[in-house]
Each structure stands twice: as structure tokens, then as C-alpha cells.
Amino acid sequence: NAGVTQTPKFQVLKTGQSMTLQCAQDMNHEYMSWYRQDPGMGLRLIHYSVGAGITDQGEVPNGYNVSRSTTEDFPLRLLSAAPSQTSVYFCASSYSSGGTISYNSPLHFGNGTRLTVT
Amino acid sequence: EDKVVQSPLSLVVHEGDTVTLNCSYEVTNFRSLLWYKQEKKAPTFLFMLTSSGIEKKSGRLSSILDKKELFSILNITATQTGDSAVYLCAVENAGNNRKLIWGLGTSLAVNP
Numbered sequence: 001n002a003g004v005t006q007t008p009k010f011q012v013l014k015t016g017q018s019m020t021l022q023c024a025q026d027m028n029h030e031y032m033s034w035y036r037q038d039p040g041m042g043l044r045l046i047h048y049s050v051g052a053g054i055t056d057q058g059e060v061p062n063g064y065n066v067s068r069s070t071t072e073d074f075p076l077r078l079l080s081a082a083p084s085q086t087s088v089y090f091c092a093s094s095y096s097s098g099g100t101i102s103y104n105s106p107l108h109f110g111n112g113t114r115l116t117v118t
Numbered sequence: 119e120d121k122v123v124q125s126p127l128s129l130v131v132h133e134g135d136t137v138t139l140n141c142s143y144e145v146t147n148f149r150s151l152l153w154y155k156q157e158k159k160a161p162t163f164l165f166m167l168t169s170s171g172i173e174k175k176s177g178r179l180s181s182i183l184d185k186k187e188l189f190s191i192l193n194i195t196a197t198q199t200g201d202s203a204v205y206l207c208a209v210e211n212a213g214n215n216r217k218l219i220w221g222l223g224t225s226l227a228v229n230p
Contacts, residue, residue: 031216042220056215090160094216106152109160
């Protein structure tokens with residue numbers, strides 16, 4: 001009954017370092033997404049995917065890359081971390097089928113990764 | 119510009135009180151409105167509302183949507199300390215992706 005699993009829970013990076021935030025789900029959800037949550041800004045969509053091999057940009061994609069090689073995994077890469085990327089990152093998934101989103105299925109969130117960039 | 123506004127931003131009540139949280143929205147093409155509860159970690163799903171006037175209920179929590187006046191309320195009756203959390207409202211646009219517009223949340227503290 002794992003649901004959406006994110007690793008690591010906490011990470012501190014120096015400016016310019018790279019890292020990958022991991023997200024895995026075991027619910028066979030084709031739709032997966034990454035959000036960042038900042039005080040006073042609410043949740044903002046970074047990237048999303050409607051199935052393996054398909055990704056697209058959300059509202060704040062700059063500085064982040066994603067790939068989707070399997071249904072289960074959706075890693076988020078920071079190529080060159082900046083202090084502006086200090087945030088809490090959430091991965092979320094929902095049911096979809098054949099690349100068609102099921103809009104009656106709510107998003108299920110992971111527990112988040114708290115990232116600090118110094 | 120699409121937006122979701124929640125009020126109040128924060129609220130402190132005593133156990134047993136009833137609270138009403140508000141969510142108003144302006145979106146170009148409405149699909150659904152969702153309520154989530156966020157404690158320390160992941161937002162957890164409460165309700166999805168798509169039709170006006172139909173109350174959704176789960177235990178002491180209930181919610182209703184008014185698509186004419188563009189708002190929703192979340193009611194919590196007989197509050198308990200375990201209800202302390204941030205309650206998030208999001209509205210989904212009827213586009214071809216899952217674009218949700220999120221409010222900033224209402225922080226609820228229930229004191230014993």
C-alpha cells in the first residue's frame with residue numbers, strides 16, 4: 001500500500017550542483033506530475049506526464065528536466081541548482097488510460113522532498 | 119487570469135466548534151473543484167465537486183459548490199484537534215492536461 005513514494009525527504013545542495021528527485025508510484029497511474037510549494041505562492045506545476053515516453057511543461061518548468069521511461073517512475077532533475085529552487089517538491093499521480101486523463105480521478109501526492117539550495 | 123482565493127487565511131477554534139472554509143474562483147473553463155487537507159506532509163484528497171448544489175459528505179466534513187456564484191465551502195462540524203491542518207482548494211481547467219489552479223490554503227488550528 002505504498003502509493004506515491006518520494007526520495008529523498010530532505011536535501012541540501014550548493015548552487016550549481018545537480019541532483020535528481022525520485023518519484024515512484026505503485027498504483028499503475030499513467031498521469032504523473034511534479035509540483036513545488038512555496039510560502040505565499042501555493043502549489044505550482046513544474047512538469048507532467050500522461051504516460052511513458054510523454055512529458056510536457058507546466059507553469060514553472062525552467063531549470064528542471066523530466067523523463068518518463070516507465071509507468072512507475074517520474075524523476076525530476078535539477079541540472080544546476082539555484083537558491084530560487086529552494087522549495088518543497090511534491091510528486092502527484094492519478095489514473096489515466098491509454099494517454100487519456102481520467103478527470104474523475106483525484107491527484108494522489110507523495111510526502112514531498114524539502115530542498116534547500118545555498 | 120485564472121485564480122483561486124481562499125478565506126480566511128487562518129482560523130483558530132476550540133474543539134467542538136463548527137467551521138466554514140471558503141473558496142472562490144475565476145477560471146476560464148471550469149471542470150471541477152477539489153479540496154485537500156495538508157498536515158505536515160502530503161496533501162490528502164477530501165472532495166471533488168463538479169455539479170452545483172450537490173453536497174458531498176464524509177463524516178464530519180461536507181462541501182458544496184455554487185457554479186453560478188463561483189465558490190465552494192467546506193464545513194467541518196464538531197471539530198477535533200486532529201482537524202488542525204491547512205485546507206487547500208484547487209480548481210481544474212477543462213483543458214487537455216490536469217492543470218489545477220491552487221489557492222493558498224486556510225490554516226486551521228483546533229485547540230483543546
